[in-house]
Amino acid sequence: MAEHSDPLELLTGPSAGEVLAAAVSATGAELLSWQPVQVDHQTDRTTVAYRTQLSTGSAVLCATVxxxxxAGVTxxxxxxxxxxxxxxxxxxxxPGMRAAMDPVAxxxxxxxxGLGSGAVRLELRSYRPLRRAVVEATGLAGRLFLKVVPPGKVEALHKRHRLLAGGGVPxxxxxxxxxxGLLVLETLPGRTLRGVLRSSGELPDPSALIEMLDRLPVELVDAPRRSSWLERTEYYARSVGDVVPELAARSAELATTIVAESHVGPVVPVHSDFYEAQILVDGRGVVTxxxxxxxxxxGDRIDDLACLVGHLSVLAEVLPRHAAAIDEYGARCLATFDxxxxxxxxxxxxxxxxxSLATGPHRVQEPGWRQAxxxxxxxxxxxxxxSDSLHDERNHHVSNA
Incomplete structure (x- = not known):
């Protein structure tokens, strides 16, 4: 294996093939092809998932440095x-992945x-190595979802789902x-708001989203707190500089401006990752x-609202065919949230x-990720x-009052 000081280059460049081939050979198989599909680059660890073809069949392989x-890795x-x-x-x-990927288990x-018996068909829907996964299971019990998390987190997550579902939150x-670490979740009706935006379906009134957030139970205030977008701003800027070094100065300057001009609101129950792929909607535009x-x-309510509008503004660039509809809905949300x-x-x-989304194209290794x-x-x-324009406009009104 060639020497590398850059973990990103090691696990996404040509040497990654050498690493994977060496690990696969220890099992008696041969690596035929590989493609990175998920990159998680942290300060102290870089982890990559690959779609691979082995002599024994297709497989998802992961590597970390x-x-x-x-313990337990090759x-x-x-x-x-x-x-x-x-x-x-x-x-x-x-460890729950072993059972989650085994139809018999x-x-x-x-x-x-008590959910019935019989054969099930499994499909890995999402996977963040070392962090979490979602597997769709279809069988006599219908369609259910298996969420896999570290074992120490599963009981609290079970209780959180029960708390929300029992308190009027869908x-x-x-x-x-x-x-x-395996959690079994029911399937809810409806399509994601992202899917509705792509198909010109009926959209929920933004005020309904506010009302849903208002129903989050007060008990969540006592749950572990996730650091806010604002607190992670400088980290996001460094991440941009890590993957595209020529953008390091600009991203750092932007982060400095955001942090210097921001303030934090009151602590309330929040979702913490509230965007269009997390919201289900029925054919009438009702949130389900x-x-x-x-x-x-x-957390701060402004984080949930900003998360949705921020994702929508990025989604409009990702889906140019639907950009007009997405931008129009984003503007409606912004006007309501204001x-x-x-x-x-x-x-x-x-x-x-x-x-925070700037390095997303690199994380999933999209073609043209540098420009994106x-x-x-x-x-x-x-x-x-x-935001500066609003500030200048306010100052103008005050000076003319």
């Missing part, structure tokens, strides 16, 4: 540089929970959990579901959200400029 390698390298490699079904920090689990009800409540807890929070602070927080990262940085800067 940095810090102490998790180690490639020497004392100077070691990379841990594993199959998705053997994630070292998500899932069928047995459903039977033990979150999926938890049907049970296992000690190894709120997904991924893992990080619901105490009546509930400080409009200037909202735009600054939207800029933080967009900055630059485009998103430009968009974040435009949101700051819009």
């Amino acid at each position: 940095g810090g102490s390698l998790p 180690v490639v390298g020497d004392e100077e540089l070691q990379v841990g490699v594993w199959l998705a079904g053997n994630d070292p920090l998500l 899932v069928s047995s689990l459903f039977e033990s929970l 979150a999926p009800r938890s049907l049970g959990w296992t000690d190894d 579901g709120l997904l991924d409540v893992d990080t619901a807890g105490p 009546r509930h929070v400080d409009p200037r602070q909202l735009r600054l927080r939207i800029a933080s959200v967009v900055l 990262t630059c485009d998103r940085l430009n968009l974040a800067e435009r949101w700051v400029n819009r």
Whole structure:
């Protein structure tokens, strides 16, 4: 394996093939092709998931470098540089993946929970190595979802789903959990708001989204707190500089401006990741579901509102064919949200959200991810400029009063 000081280059460049081939050969198989599909670059660790074709069939392989390698991975390298490699079904920090990817084990689990018996068909819907996964299970019990999290988090997540679903929030009800970190969730009706935006369907009134957030139970204030977009702004800026070094100065300057001009609102229950892929809507535009409540807890309401508008503004650039409809709905949301929070602070927080999404194209290794990262940085800067325009307009009115 060639020497590398840059973990991103090591795990996404040509040397990644050498690493994966060495790990696969230890099992007696041969690596035929590989493609990175998920990149998680942190300060102390870089982890990448790959879509691969082996001599034994297709597989999702993962590799990580940095810090102490998790127990149970195949180690490639020497004392100077070691990379841990594993199959998705053997994630070292998500032991529930073994059962979640095994139709026999899932069928047995459903039977033990009183959900019926019989064969099930499994599909891995999302996977963040070492963090979480979602598997769709279809069988006699209908369609259910298995969420896999680190074992130490599963009971609290089960209780959070029960709390929300029992308190008037349309979150999926938890049907049970296992000690190894597997949570069984019911399926809710409707399509994601993102899907509705792509098909010109009936959209929910933005005030209905506010009302749903208002129903979040007060008990969430006592849950673990997730750091806010504002608190992570400088980290997001450094991430941009890590993947596109020529943007480092601009992103750092932008982050400095956002942090200097922002202030924090009162602590209330929040979703913490509130955007169009987490909201389900029926054919009449009625909200029917709120997904991924893992990080619901105490926070600033402006974060939830900024998260949605920020994602919509990025989505309009990602889906140019639907940009007009997405921008129109984003403008409706912004006008409604402006009546509930400080409009200037909202735009600054939207800029933080967009900055957090700037490295998304690199994370999933989209073609042209460098230009896409630059485009998103430009968009974040435009949101700051819009906040400045509001500030100048207010000062003008005050001076003429």
